[in-house]
Amino acid sequence: MKRVFAILLPALFVGCALDEEGLNDTNSYSAVESFEETIAGGENYALGYRNDYLKFEHLYDETYGSWGGFAHSKCYDMEDGTYANQYGVYNTKAASGDSFLVFYYDSYNEPCDVLCHYRGDYTFTTVKLNLSTYTYKSITDEDVNYYARAFTDGDYLKVTFTALLEDNTEGNSVDCYVVDYRDGKRFLATNWDAFDISALSGNLSGIRLTIETTDIGEYGANTPLYICLDDLTYTVTFL
16 A cells, blocks of 8 residues: 655654554654555455545445445446446546545445544545546446436536544535536546545544535436545544
């Protein structure tokens, strides 16, 4: 797993790799999580992800083989825009390496959140987002996905990051428009675009992601609600 850490001292900035000894020497650090952990068994994806400080939750229904939340992936199929390619990113490479996370938002089940392992003051600064191939193809080519329509003027796909406070209530939120066809725009996040999420700070228990589309039918969202994440930057000071 690739991480970049910096020990924070008064009037001094020292770059270093955090190790077990270093963890005991400071109570504050910043990190860039680029999800470079090896996927077990040589697979192209695995459900869930965790590091020493954050847990990315997932759910799985054995009866139906369905899942939600986060998956760790290194799938780069940019051609298959069907449900069979749920873990593929619409890009040729990850932002900083060969793997990334996929988040699938399922509003019918309990939320799958990013949980903080330790009590502390967290600031989540930036994250890079990219459309999944399944989502991208559904938005741009309605022939690929029979129940979703191609986006047109006024449409958008929005990922909302919400801070979870110490008592697990919701705090500040940040809207990230990964597809934006409002006011004449034609923006699609297909270049590992960086988004500012620095409003998510404080004594947090985690962060929650939700996804909203303007293509809604009788049974809810028609657009496949998937987004790919890389290079999550955050700082924590232990309390």
